[in-house]
Amino acid sequence: MREVVIVKCGGSTAEQLTPAFFESLKAMKDSGLYPIVVHGGGPAINTMLEKLDIQSEFVDGLRRTTKPVLDTAEMILSGKMNKYIVSEIQKQGQKAVGLSGVDGELLQAECINEEKLGLVGEINKVETSLLNVLMEWGAIPVIAPIATDESGGRLNVNADSAASSIATAMNATRLLFITDVNGIYANNEMISQINEEKIEELIQSGVIYGGMVPKVKAALAGLKGNIKEVVIAGAHGERTTSEGFIDGTTIVKNSWINS
Numbered sequence: 001m002r003e004v005v006i007v008k009c010g011g012s013t014a015e016q017l018t019p020a021f022f023e024s025l026k027a028m029k030d031s032g033l034y035p036i037v038v039h040g041g042g043p044a045i046n047t048m049l050e051k052l053d054i055q056s057e058f059v060d061g062l063r064r065t066t067k068p069v070l071d072t073a074e075m076i077l078s079g080k081m082n083k084y085i086v087s088e089i090q091k092q093g094q095k096a097v098g099l100s101g102v103d104g105e106l107l108q109a110e111c112i113n114e115e116k117l118g119l120v121g122e123i124n125k126v127e128t129s130l131l132n133v134l135m136e137w138g139a140i141p142v143i144a145p146i147a148t149d150e151s152g153g154r155l156n157v158n159a160d161s162a163a164s165s166i167a168t169a170m171n172a173t174r175l176l177f178i179t180d181v182n183g184i185y186a187n188n189e190m191i192s193q194i195n196e197e198k199i200e201e202l203i204q205s206g207v208i209y210g211g212m213v214p215k216v217k218a219a220l221a222g223l224k225g226n227i228k229e230v231v232i233a234g235a236h237g238e239r240t241t242s243e244g245f246i247d248g249t250t251i252v253k254n255s256w257i258n259s
């Protein structure tokens with residue numbers, strides 16, 4: 001059975017992705033796994049929106065997306081971020097193909113709530129055969145989270161939720177969120193393992209806030225699929241296994257631990 005690993009790379013880490021991160025993708029491939037990279041680009045989108053003097057705001061962790069905001073997000077995600085990651089992987093001597101959810105209708109989505117969020121989508125179908133073709137060719141697919149809707153329009157999708165939808169559709173066994181912190185922290189200490197109940201408690205008490213909220217929600221959604229393990233880790237995690245996995249906070253199903 002082919003083991004697919006989804007590696008979501010946060011926009012917060014984009015400027016700081018080290019050779020170690022790209023080596024970890026190579027290590028995954030060398031050990032027979034099939035990594036797929038899904039990336040964000042939130043901070044770079046913010047910078048470009050400011051430069052262009054386009055207003056945007058976040059509602060429940062999602063960017064309210066008008067048409068000019070969508071055009072800017074697509075320019076940064078499908079252009080700058082996607083090609084940066086593809087070229088860095090290629091520098092490692094690996095094959096990589098970058099695409100957004102628009103290409104080959106890879107990510108199909110429906111608008112969540114146009115009045116509240118504008119052009120923001122939730123994925124309802126992934127064209128998995130396209131990813132299979134690329135992986136058969138030996139490439140690491142690198143995916144930007146812009147999706148297409150049923151009338152061929154484009155929608156902005158949160159990258160954490162895109163990663164989780166792709167993980168479920170591809171029957172992935174592992175989902176890894178690489179971000180700018182080494183894991184989930186509480187009382188200045190990193191939590192090594194956490195379940196849904198404890199996550200809810202930490203959201204309620206405000207210990208988990210901001211961009212970490214959609215991330216843990218996407219992680220929990222991922223656990224409902226075939227996935228054995230969801231990990232939130234830093235690009236500079238303290239320990240990387242021979243298979244290329246970086247240490248961080250492991251999110252487990254409620255029944256797996258007693259807390």
Ligand SMILES: Nc1ncnc2c1ncn2[C@@H]1O[C@H](COP(=O)(O)OP(=O)(O)O)[C@@H](O)[C@H]1O
Pocket residue numbers: 009010011012013040042160178179180181183184185186207208209210211212213215
């Ligand atoms: N309990 C927590 N532990 C660690 N980070 C947290 C926590 N709660 C909120 N955060 C914030 O979440 C951020 C990561 O989310 P985000 O900025 O959206 O990253 P990305 O761009 O990688 O998706 C961290 O930089 C931190 O500020």
Ligand SMILES: CC(=O)N[C@@H](CCC(=O)OP(=O)(O)O)C(=O)O
Pocket residue numbers: 009010011012039040041042043045061062063073120121145156157158159160211
């Ligand atoms: C709808 C929505 O919020 N889309 C995100 C897509 C990029 C993203 O998710 O990037 P990070 O992983 O860096 O957060 C946005 O426009 O910022």
